Amino acid sequence: MDEQADAFESHPEARYGGAGRMSDATVAAHEEAAATLADFAPAANGFTGRDIPPDDVFNRCVRCGLCLPTCPTYVETMVETSSPRGRIALIKSVAEGQLDLLSPGFMHQMSECLDCRACEAVCPSGVEYGKLLEPARTQVNRALEQERGPIKNFVRHLLLHVLFGNLAIMRLVSRVLWLVQRLGLQAFAQKSGLARLFGMEKMIDLAPRMSDTFFVARDQRWEATGAKKATVFLHGGCIMATAFAEIDFATVRVLQRAGCEVLAPAAQGCCGAITVHAGDMDAGRELAKRNIEAFEQSGADYYIINAAGCGSTLKEYGHLFHEDPQWHARAVRFAAKVRDITEFLDEIGIDENLGRIEATVTYQEPCHLVHAQRITQAPRNLLRKIPGLTLVEMDESSLCCGSAGIYNLTQPEMSQRLMERKAKNAAATGASCCATANPGCQLQVQAGLRREGSEMSVRHIIELLDESYRVGDASRGTPATP
């Protein structure tokens, strides 16, 4: 059965094929029946217990096909099964008892989908695809739990519950990784077989380079520069705080200059994005509760996040608790206060004392900003504010780069194809810098460009704003903000 679990987590192209052939009897039965409406004999719903993909969501799909050309896995494969319309039909088939929850093709599709939500953003009939995929993945995972090997379950537990469940442990592991990276020990871990023992060869290779100083939320309070417009809660994040800590610090500075008092309550934790996308909604709910409580106790006006992937999960806390009336209301109230940093700055206005950055910049749209949160103009507006900076659009700027949480671990081949596609599109603009707003994208695009032999740098929009302030301050002789 370990094999079956593998099919969900790696690419089962080889196995996915003959196994699920429609039986002779089924074909015969469908031949004439299909001439009229395909009304299947009702069979048992293949989803059980909590977190069932809601039928009013999949039944809304009228199969118009508009989402197909926006779907990264469809444009790469040109196969309907790897398209949003196909996946929705498969989820419906499982719900109607027409397809086994653990059939190889179904598990593969639930895993191959990037959860990038491009399909959801264009759907005129309003199919909320994320509300189908996450429960469907959770269902597959639950069913597989008993069938996965004990070591794999243990590693999965470590990764999803222990690592992302606790920021202190996250920092500890990151610190070890930092040491390994600085001492050049990756090769040792790989060769000695230590990495393989835990099935973590890929993880060690793909891990981001850690920052020297981490961002640790310890109930800090940073005063607003000038008149105070708002008090904001800064979510430091997990990957952001360890691998991209400078961006967190830059976020604090830019927010201060925009007139915000910035709080970093120690009670905050991981947002749960990685966990929920990987199909563990229970663990996600535990993380969500912690953040909701931390925010309620902080008294801040807004909950600010500088990672698009986390932002979309935070904004969807309401959905996470739709089966829990007590927490649902609190989650909805919380979600209404969550703002992506670019959205927030565009809304309240920034300090306009920006210095010149002479550069041509292209913008890679994080899926969870453009599709899940539908934020397209704010990041561009901020970039255009920087004097000297020219924004050039790349082709397919909103097509997923293939990063998508732990996707590069679960679907390495598709992830790489999308990474190469993105790098080519970015490089073709001739820009010297690619701006983005999510750490996952930043890593992926950087890796893609490096492989492409491109010198282009990849920066978070906040880093560019922060640099622009530094340049401006220096040219005016004002000391940089602490």
Added chain:
Amino acid sequence: MLDTAPLPAHVLDELRRILPRPRAVLDAREDLLVYGYDGTWYEGFPQVVAIPESAEQVAEIVRLANRERLAVTPRAMGSSLSGGPVPLRGGIVIDTKRMNRILEIDEVNFVAVVQPGVINADLQKAVESRGLFYPPDPSSMRQSAIGGNVAENAGGSRCLKYGVTADYVMGLQVVLPTGEIIRTGGKMVKNVTGYNLRALFTGAEGTLGVITEATLRLLKKPPFTLTAMAVFASIVDAAQCVTEVMSAGLTPCAIEMMDDVTMSCVEEMFHLGLPVEREAILLFAVDGNHRAIVDGEMEALSELARKAGALEVRVAADEAESNALWQARRGISPALARKRPNKLGEDVSIPRSEIPRMVRAVRAIAAKYALTIPLFGHVGDGNLHPNILCDRHDPQELERVGAAAREIFEAAVACGGTLSGEHGIGLLKKQFIELDLGSAQVEAMRRIKTALDPNGIMNPGKIFPEPGGIDAFKL
């Protein structure tokens, strides 16, 4: 006639030999479940999906199918609104989407040569980057391919001025049901050598062969376009306005209608500030080579619309605003699913003088059967899309839907119109075809079909009615 037995292993082996590339022959249950639907609610299942990349491969597959008496259903993007690509007798679905290259854009002859899997919008973008223009613009231009457009003889908003797909098909390469590859027509403007087979294959809904290449006529892109929205308190006034505009000899490139229900569904998705409290709007587009002429024509149109009772005529300020309006227009059909779980989309086409009468008829039918039937469509050319909203799992409602659909068809024919302007007959309208064409004509078509497809393998079960006529119509 057809071998309905399960797919024999040697057929599968032979398909794999013809198509050696990865994921080119699909027979897993998960794949079969998603290759048998389109934009209607009909569903069928193939026994295997074949994804060829060349005309030769298509020909080999069709020869194999003909020998084995297996059904062949050609498929492009599956956006059809008539059940066309739904496989009825199992068999092979030939998915043409990997044949998606634009082979040539000939700027001297104003011609594009394309494979059938090229998406309409991609072709438009490619030719427009060279100052050229491919007018057919179905609302599904982003999710439909040239093969599907030619097979359905697709229309669009700009048909009013520029004509339908058939007006742009200069030549086709087709794999016949017996497996031969033929070319009909080409880059020449005039051509009367033999029967006009390219006209026959255009709009044949994949029942006479598989299109493997198309030579399409291009125009020069008119540099100026204006879009305006006229708001009406009564939908019949809006319909009357269209008749008046057309009889005044004005030549807008598009006139589209949306009624109140349509507007409210679209508004939910696109947030354009449409006047949802009014009964109808018309969208006008005017294009041309000279700014002054385009401005003048829009002026005259606005004037006429006001005289016909428009409460307000708003000209889009810039390209962004007009693009937003047209994007919303293209989203109507799926957006209607926001109101009720299902929709039955009709596609009647009538002489333009009869538009007000048809609009009244649809409203009366909706009232009679207590159904919501939003009306929208390419009203300028007389092509209306009454969409019957319903829950198809409610048997009583479904019965009313069937009766209403039937009356809408009958009303269209009574207005001197026809069942389908652009979506094709497919499954949805086949029981009504004799009502429109008469049995002698349907019989003539049947003879053509049998002559070209003696074993009845090519997209079986479409266009031609089942025994029992209209009374056998069921949803």
